[in-house]
Amino acid sequence: MTTDATPAGGPVAAVTDPPAVELTGITKRFPGVVANSDITFSVRRGTVHALVGENGAGKSTLMKTLYGMHQPDEGTIAVDGKQVTFGSPADAIAVGIGMVHQHFMLADNLTVWENIVLGSEPVSGGRLDVKGARGRIDELARRYGLVVNSGALVETLGVGARQRVEILKVLYRGARTLILDEPTAVLVPQEVDELFGNLRELKAEGLTIIFISHKLDEVRSIADEITVIRRGTTVGTADPKAVTNKQLAEMMVGSALPVPELRESTVTDTVVLELSGVQVAGGSGERDVLSDIDLQIHAGEVLGIAGVEGNGQAELVDAIMGIRPIAGGTVSLSGRDVGHLSTAGRREAGVGFIPEDRHRQGLILEGTLWENRVLGHQTRRPSARGWLLDRGAARADTRRIVDTFDVRTPGIEVTAASLSGGNQQKLIVGREMSEDPVLLIASHPTRGVDVGAQAAIWEHLRTARAAGLAVLLISADLEELIGMSDRLTVILRGRLTGTYDPRSVTPEELGAAMTGAADDPGGSAGASGQEGVKS
Structure with missing residues (x-):
C-alpha cells in the first residue's frame, strides 16, 4: 500500500473533518465491459451511507475496489483526507476499512472466537493468547451490542448471530469504516431491527458504515445519505428524509417501484x-x-x-x-x-428448483453461462440429444434465456462468477422456468x-x-x-x-x-x- 499525504500550504478557510472515504473519478474495466465509469462517492465520518443501484450497476465492483480486491484503472481513493493506493484487502484493513460480504465467510467447525481471530491470532509468550483474544472479543461485543457466545460453534448459530460474528471480525482487526454488502438479505424483520440497533451503536461510537442494499424502506430507515449508481456511473446523492421509494427506484432503474x-x-x-x-x-x-x-x-x-x-x-x-x-x-x-x-x-x-444458496447449489461459478444452463438438465432437450450433450442447442437456449430474463453479460462464454449476484439469480430463474416444470x-x-x-x-x-x-x-x-x-x-x-x-x-x-x-x-x-x- 502507498499513502500520499495531501500537500500542505496555503490558507485554510475552515477547519472541517475530511470524509472518511472519498472516491473520485473511479473507472474499472473488465474484458468486454466497463463496470464503473467516472464514479464519485464521498462518505462523511460517523455516518451510515447507503449505496443503491440495480444488480450489475457496479456497486460490488466499486466496494471491492475500495477494499483492495480490485485496482481502479482510473481515479483516486482517499481515506480521512489522505490519498491511498490498495494492492490487496490487507492494505485496506491497515487503514481501517473492513468488509462484511453478503455470503458469510465463516468456518462452521470452528468456534466464534476462533473464526474472529483466524489470520490475526494474538500471541503471548510464543503461544496463542486464548484468554486475551476472548476477552477482547467479549469487550467489543458488549461495547457495540453485538451479543454472541464467543465459545459457541458457528454451525450452531442462526443467521443473525453469524452476521454479528462477521461484524466482530472486522472490528477485531481495527476497522473504523465498515462495508456491509446486502446485510439484511437473509434476516427476518426482528433480526433487521436488531442489526439496525447494532449499526446505530457503531455510528454513536464514531464508526462509519457503507450500507449496500436494494431494500429501499430499510435504506431510508437507517441511512444518513444515499448514493445511487446506474449502469456503472453515479446518478446522484439523496437525503433519505426527503426522498421517496418511488423516486429512488426511478433513479435506480428509470421506472416506478x-x-x-x-x-x-x-x-x-x-x-x-x-x-x-x-x-x-x-x-x-x-x-x-x-x-x-x-x-x-x-x-x-x-x-x-x-x-x-x-x-x-x-x-x-x-x-x-x-x-x-x-x-x-x-x-x-x-x-x-x-x-x-x-x-x-x-x-x-x-420439479424446478431455485435454491436458497445460488453459489452452493445453483451454479458452477467457474463454468460458462451455457454450461450452467445445462446444469441439472443434462438429460433433456435442448441440452441433450439422446445420450449426447448438444452444445450448439445449449448455447442457443442460453442466449434466449439471457435475452428473455435480462441477464446482463458480455456473452455466454464468460463464467458465472463474473456476473453480479442478481444476474446470476436471473440466469438460474431462467434455466429452471425454461423446462416447463x-x-x-x-x-x-x-x-x-x-x-x-x-x-x-x-x-x-x-x-x-x-x-x-x-x-x-x-x-x-x-x-x-x-x-x-x-x-x-x-x-x-x-x-x-x-x-x-x-x-x-x-x-x-x-x-x-x-x-x-x-x-x-x-x-x-x-x-x-x-x-x-x-x-
Whole structure:
C-alpha cells in the first residue's frame, strides 16, 4: 500500500473533518465491459451511507475496489483526507476499512472466537493468547451490542448471530469504516431491527458504515445519505428524509417501484404436490427436524412458507427434492409417489428448483453461462440429444434465456462468477422456468437482487402460475410472501403451525407467528383452517 499525504500550504478557510472515504473519478474495466465509469462517492465520518443501484450497476465492483480486491484503472481513493493506493484487502484493513460480504465467510467447525481471530491470532509468550483474544472479543461485543457466545460453534448459530460474528471480525482487526454488502438479505424483520440497533451503536461510537442494499424502506430507515449508481456511473446523492421509494427506484432503474402482487386467482382443483405425514430425523439424540408435515399445492397456486431461518425450511426443500431422506410419510407429485426417486428423477418428473444458496447449489461459478444452463438438465432437450450433450442447442437456449430474463453479460462464454449476484439469480430463474416444470420450488428467489430484477422475477412467476405452475415459495421478505402467495403457512421448530390468508394477515402478525409469539396463530390473524394446518 502507498499513502500520499495531501500537500500542505496555503490558507485554510475552515477547519472541517475530511470524509472518511472519498472516491473520485473511479473507472474499472473488465474484458468486454466497463463496470464503473467516472464514479464519485464521498462518505462523511460517523455516518451510515447507503449505496443503491440495480444488480450489475457496479456497486460490488466499486466496494471491492475500495477494499483492495480490485485496482481502479482510473481515479483516486482517499481515506480521512489522505490519498491511498490498495494492492490487496490487507492494505485496506491497515487503514481501517473492513468488509462484511453478503455470503458469510465463516468456518462452521470452528468456534466464534476462533473464526474472529483466524489470520490475526494474538500471541503471548510464543503461544496463542486464548484468554486475551476472548476477552477482547467479549469487550467489543458488549461495547457495540453485538451479543454472541464467543465459545459457541458457528454451525450452531442462526443467521443473525453469524452476521454479528462477521461484524466482530472486522472490528477485531481495527476497522473504523465498515462495508456491509446486502446485510439484511437473509434476516427476518426482528433480526433487521436488531442489526439496525447494532449499526446505530457503531455510528454513536464514531464508526462509519457503507450500507449496500436494494431494500429501499430499510435504506431510508437507517441511512444518513444515499448514493445511487446506474449502469456503472453515479446518478446522484439523496437525503433519505426527503426522498421517496418511488423516486429512488426511478433513479435506480428509470421506472416506478414494483409491488409484489398476484392479482386474480388462478388456483385449480388439481393437486400437484402432496406431502402426508413427512418426517425428517435429526442427528443422533436430537429431535426430528421435520415432524408430521401435511401440505398440498394445486396447479396455478403459490403456497408461501414463512419462518425464521433454521426452523426446517431447508430440510423441507431437501425432502421434496430427494436431497435428504425422509424417515416417514409420503411425497407425491401429480398423484404419483416420488419418494423412491433420486433428485435427478424428481427433476425429470417436472420439479424446478431455485435454491436458497445460488453459489452452493445453483451454479458452477467457474463454468460458462451455457454450461450452467445445462446444469441439472443434462438429460433433456435442448441440452441433450439422446445420450449426447448438444452444445450448439445449449448455447442457443442460453442466449434466449439471457435475452428473455435480462441477464446482463458480455456473452455466454464468460463464467458465472463474473456476473453480479442478481444476474446470476436471473440466469438460474431462467434455466429452471425454461423446462416447463409442473412444480417450482422457489427458495428466496429474489434474495440479493435489485428492484428491477425483483419485478422481472415476480412477473415470470405470475405468468407461469397463470399457465398452471404450482409454486412453493420460501422467502425471508414478508412483503414478498404476502404479496406473491395464494396461501401462507408458518413453519416453527419443524412443524407447520398455521395457515393464513395473505389478503388479511399483516407482516407483524406473520412475524409474531414465526417466532411463536402469537397466542393463536390459527385464529385472528387470518387463518383459513385449510388442510395442512397443525396445532
